[in-house]
Each structure stands twice: as C-alpha cells, then as structure tokens.
Amino acid sequence: MQMQMQDLSGKVAVITGASSGIGEATARLLAKEGATVVLVARRKDRIEALAAEIGETARAIVTDVADLAAVQAMVAQVEAWFGGIDLLFNNAGMGVNGPFAASDPADWKTQIDANLYGVLNCTHAALPLMKGRAGAMISIVSSVGGRYGIAGWSVYNATKFAVVGFADALRKEIGEQGIRVSLIEPGSVWTEWGHNVPEATMRARRESLDALHAEDVAQALVYAFAQPPRVLVEEILVRPVRQIAP
Numbered sequence: 001m002q003m004q005m006q007d008l009s010g011k012v013a014v015i016t017g018a019s020s021g022i023g024e025a026t027a028r029l030l031a032k033e034g035a036t037v038v039l040v041a042r043r044k045d046r047i048e049a050l051a052a053e054i055g056e057t058a059r060a061i062v063t064d065v066a067d068l069a070a071v072q073a074m075v076a077q078v079e080a081w082f083g084g085i086d087l088l089f090n091n092a093g094m095g096v097n098g099p100f101a102a103s104d105p106a107d108w109k110t111q112i113d114a115n116l117y118g119v120l121n122c123t124h125a126a127l128p129l130m131k132g133r134a135g136a137m138i139s140i141v142s143s144v145g146g147r148y149g150i151a152g153w154s155v156y157n158a159t160k161f162a163v164v165g166f167a168d169a170l171r172k173e174i175g176e177q178g179i180r181v182s183l184i185e186p187g188s189v190w191t192e193w194g195h196n197v198p199e200a201t202m203r204a205r206r207e208s209l210d211a212l213h214a215e216d217v218a219q220a221l222v223y224a225f226a227q228p229p230r231v232l233v234e235e236i237l238v239r240p241v242r243q244i245a246p
Contacts, residue, residue, distance in 0.1 A: 009034030187239025
C-alpha cells in the first residue's frame with residue numbers, strides 16, 4: 001500500500017535565514033509544492049528579491065531572530081495575513097571558528113543569540129498559531145556539530161547540542177497537541193556558512209567531501225513535513241557520503 005503524503009498546497013511556512021543557502025532553497029521548493037512561504041532574514045534586499053521571484057505565494061519580513069520583540073512583531077504580521085502557521089523552519093544560524101582559549105566573548109553571544117535564542121524566540125512566538133492545524137510542524141536545523149564536538153567550533157557546538165536537547169523536550173511537551181518537532185542535522189553543505197573561515201579553506205574542504213547542496217537539505221525538510229499528520233520524522237542526519245568524520 002502506497003502511503004499518502006500531505007498536500008502542501010495552501011500550507012503556511014515561516015522560514016528563517018531565508019536570504020541564502022538552505023533557507024532560500026527550502027523556500028523555493030516549498031513554493032513549488034504549493035505552500036505559501038514567509039521569508040524571514042535580516043537582509044532586506046535578498047528576501048524581497050526572492051519573494052518577487054517566487055510570486056504571490058511569498059512574503060518577506062525583515063527580522064533579526066535574536067530580537068524577541070522583532071520576532072513577536074513578525075509572527076503577529078503572519079497571523080494578520082494568514083491566521084496561522086503550519087510550518088516553522090528554524091534555519092537561521094551562524095558559527096565563528098577558532099580555539100576557545102583565544103575566543104572573544106562577544107562572539108559567544110553572537111552565536112548563542114542567533115543559534116539558540118533565535119530558535120527559542122521564534123518557537124515561543126509561533127506555537128499559539130500552530131495549535132489545531134493538522135500536520136503542523138516545527139523544524140530545527142542543528143548540525144553534525146550538534147552530535148559531535150569539533151575542535152575550533154566549541155561555542156557553535158554548544159549551541160547546536162542545546163537545540164538538540166530543546167527539540168527532544170519540546171517534542172514531548174507538544175506531541176499530544178498534534179504539533180510535530182523535527183530535527184535536521186546537516187553535514188558539510190555548499191552555503192555561505194563559515195563566518196570567519198577563509199573562503200579558499202571552506203571551498204577546499206567542501207570539494208574534498210563532495211559536499212551537499214542546499215537543495216539536498218531542503219528535500220529532507222519537505223520530506224519530513226509532507227508526511228501524514230500522524231507521522232513524525234523526528235530526526236534526520238544528512239551528510240556527504242565522503243564525510244566520514246564530523
């Protein structure tokens with residue numbers, strides 16, 4: 001018997017970090033599947049251009065996910081437009097590389113604000129708009145760095161380990177309401193990620209691994225979201241075949 005996937009037509013998806021990479025690819029794919037996409041990021045020109053390209057099923061809202069008041073205003077605007085949210089894709093994030101002993105506490109805060117508080121802010125604000133919507137889902141991007149510590153990425157690792165724990169606890173709190181919580185842990189991906197790592201270094205690593213494309217991760221998200229409402233794809237770790245170590 002063939003399983004019936006959800007029809008995503010008319011579903012409302014809020015995508016953070018939508019100005020590039022995984023967020024942008026996911027917005028394009030969800031729009032092709034018929035969903036209405038709300039593009040959330042700080043780079044106004046990028047998300048407005050993407051919304052214009054996608055067309056009438058896309059809206060752009062400039063928001064810093066680390067700013068709780070801004071997130072609450074964004075969610076209020078989504079409610080005014082559409083009345084609810086079917087998918088919250090917590091994708092925004094960043095990392096700063098370097099040995100912890102030489103790290104700048106300001107960089108700790110930047111990573112924690114984006115990677116952890118961004119998830120908490122968006123999830124807390126969106127949850128009331130997800131109740132009673134069949135197949136509603138909160139998806140959170142962690143990383144292979146949320147499973148394994150990697151030298152040079154200690155604070156980034158800390159934030160990603162934190163969202164793994166948050167997702168597991170949240171799943172147990174809201175599952176009975178029919179709201180799904182799904183975690184995606186990508187390995188090496190061709191994106192802008194890698195805040196202070198030389199471009200040539202990132203390129204060499206990605207080429208050596210035959211790194212994932214942003215569309216590969218977007219496919220994983222859509223696969224999880226399109227499952228029947230009774231089905232939870234709780235966790236997806238997706239990495240290049242050649243990425244043997246974290």
